[in-house]
Amino acid sequence: MKDKLYINETKEHFDVLVVGSGITGGWAAKEFCERGYKTLMIERGRVVEHRKDYIGEGKGPWQFANRMKVDNLLVEEQYRIQKQCYAFHDASKHFFGNDRDLPYSTEAGTDFSWIRANQLGGKSLLWHRQSYRYSDFDFNANKADGHGIDWPIRYKDLAPWYSKVEKHAGISGSPEQLEQLPDGEFLPPFEMTSPEKQLKASIEKHYPDRKLIMGRTAHLTQPSEFHLSQGRGQCMARNECQKGCSFGGYFSSQSSTLPAAANTGNLHIAANSVVHSLIYDEKSNRVKGVRVIDNDTLKTREYFARVVFLCASTLGSTQILLNSKTKTFPNGLANSSGVLGHYLMDHNYNAVIRGQFEGFEDEYYSGRRPSGIMVPNFQYHPGKYSKKYLRGYAFGGGSSRSNWQSSGWSDGIGAGFKNRLTQAGPWHMTLYAQGEMLPRYENSVSLHPTKKDKWGIPQLHINCKWSENEHLMMQDAAETGKEMLLKAGLTNVDSTVTSDTNPPGLAIHEVGTARMGADPKQSVLNAYNQSHDIPNLFVTDGASFCSSAVANPSLTFMALTVRAVDFCAREMKAKRI
Incomplete structure (x- = not known):
């Protein structure tokens, strides 16, 4: 991408403003630009150029002053x-x-x-790249057990x-014909180790309703000609993805969607632009x-367009809407329902099980x-729910096999x-549980009445905690995982439950707070x-979710975004927006 893409002050009136440049923002920009719409992407942070700005890539631990550990003083000041x-x-x-x-x-x-x-x-640039489709069991869960409102879509709507998005991004995985985890458009999966293959055989023998599969992940295990034409290359299995990947071996905005958008000539980017609020016209309701x-300078400016797509992350988009108060919407823009900010959810990663394999010394x-590997959810509809908890x-x-690093202690x-x-x-084998969190009104975010950040924007105030349902789920997961490893012949098996000490947020799968639904009152x-x-306002990140489901949400973020762009473009063409 070239410097002319980046703008600051402008009088141009765009077709579309996309707020945010992550997974959803990148897709929104690509889809609009390829349809010929002049698009401005607004990003609150700095520019990161693909390859050039991956300053930690390729460096060994010995090339860092503290062997990859961040200085304690810096951590306490900036990264607590x-x-x-x-x-x-x-x-x-x-x-x-x-x-x-x-x-x-926090409350x-x-x-x-x-x-x-x-x-x-x-x-x-930082995500863990696990990519799964949701099934009708996920989209129907709220309706089936009465917690939360019904999703207004089903699997066929997103398929x-x-x-x-799978064909473009490149998702490695294996077809498994599981009703709770639909198959997709896959590149070859990564290979399991011999101990994992033994565990798979044991689980599927002792538990006919469970299957162990290779994780589905956004890595180019075998790139197609299309992927190579993007300038991307095969994953090198370095597992240093969070340093940035110059190969483009994993999917990111920099490696995939932003170059595609920029190549159209229809993309501009306003970086270092912290969105304070949306500009709403009472008369036209737009x-x-x-x-x-x-x-950097704290100076204000404005950008204008026919349509606005909020893709600033679940809490980022919600903060913008809450801070965009008007006469018509005194409690936050587009909030006639009163549910904006409510039903915050995250995934429940609070049970870990470990064990040791005997043998395989020559492997x-x-x-x-x-x-890694995955055992998909086997409690995916009410008939399979535990008697102790829902979902x-x-x-x-x-x-993994112990090496000199563990012996060093x-x-x-x-x-x-x-x-x-x-x-x-x-x-050794490690299993971790990834559980669903029920949608609850009291898990919410609001604007703090007095505290503001350095840009003068009210801080978010978060009220969120695990319910008894999530605690019981993790206790069961710890017991179930331990039983599975013991039946597979592992030794020194132990488990840990951390839902009492680990708060929500660290799954980094926060969703909800601006949910979709059939009823505008809810x-x-x-x-x-x-x-x-407001017809020309869209929110396509995790804020739109009605439930957390069990699988990782990023692939669904992408699918919802491209579907929304397609709908919006048709509405624009018909001049209804």
Whole structure:
């Protein structure tokens, strides 16, 4: 992408404003630009150029002052919350938000870890790339058990859009014919280790309703000619994705959607532009544009367009809407229902099970596979629910063999100890549970009445905690996972439940707060992610979700976005917007 793409002040009136440049923003920009619409992408953070700005890529731990550990003083000053993320280290810290400049508050007795990546590309540079379709069991769950409102769509509505984004992004995986986890357009999957294959055989023998599969992930295991034409290359299995990938081996805005949008000549990008609020015209009942504050100078400016797509992340988009108060909408723009900010959800990653394999001493693995195994949800409709709680969970995980790094913590001295460091240790297996969180009105975000950030925008105040349902689910997951490993012959099996100590947020799968629905009195958006109240306003990120489901949400973010763009373009052509 070239410098002429980047603008600051402009009098141009665009066709579309896309707020946010992560997974959903990148897709929205690509789809509109390829349809010929002049599109301005607004990003609150700095520009990150593909390849050039991956400053930690390819560097070994020994090339960092503290062997990848971030200086303690810097952590406390800037990254107190961000440091909790699995991807945070000295080679990736520049892709994370600065907690000092991005404050928020939480309700007494609750906590929430809000992980942020404010730069061009957003969290598409940091995500864990697991990519799954939702099934009709996911879209029907709220209606089936009465928790939350019914999704206004079903699997058939998203199936063709899932296919579209999978073919473009490149998703590796294996077809499994599972009714709760639909198959997609797959590149070849990564290979399981021999211990994982043994575990798979055991689970599927002892539990006919369960299957162990290779994780489905947005990596080019075998790129097509189309992927190569994007300038992307095969995944090298370095598992250093969060440093940035110059190969484009995994899907990100930088490697895929932004270049496609830029190649049309229809894309402009306003970086370092913090959106304060939307500009709403009472007379026409339309959003006319956005007010932004310069990230560095704190000067204000405005951008205008025919349509606005909010893709700023679940909490980011919600904060913008809440702060866009008008005479018609005193409690937040497009909030006639009163549900804006409510029904916040995250995935429940709070049970871990570990065990040791006997044997396989002659086996090892090559490379650093950037994905693991998965046991899909086996409690996916009310007839399969546990008697103790509602909904279900999946297991993720993987096997590994102990090496010199773990031996480095053991006692020893002399030639014998040194020789032991050259020998691989036993194989271990780790499973972690990924559970659904029920939609609950009291789990919510609002604007703090007095506290503001450095741009003068009211801070978000978050009230979110696990319910008894989530606690019971994780206790069951720990017991179930332990039983599965023991039946497979593993030894030294133990489990841990952390829902009492780990708050929501760290799954980084927050959804809800501007949900879609058929009834405008109970929802913010319709089935096409269009505001019920304001026809030219769309929200296509995780804020639109009615439930969290069990599988990772990113692929559904993408499919919802391209479907919404298609609908919006047809409405624009018909001059209804």
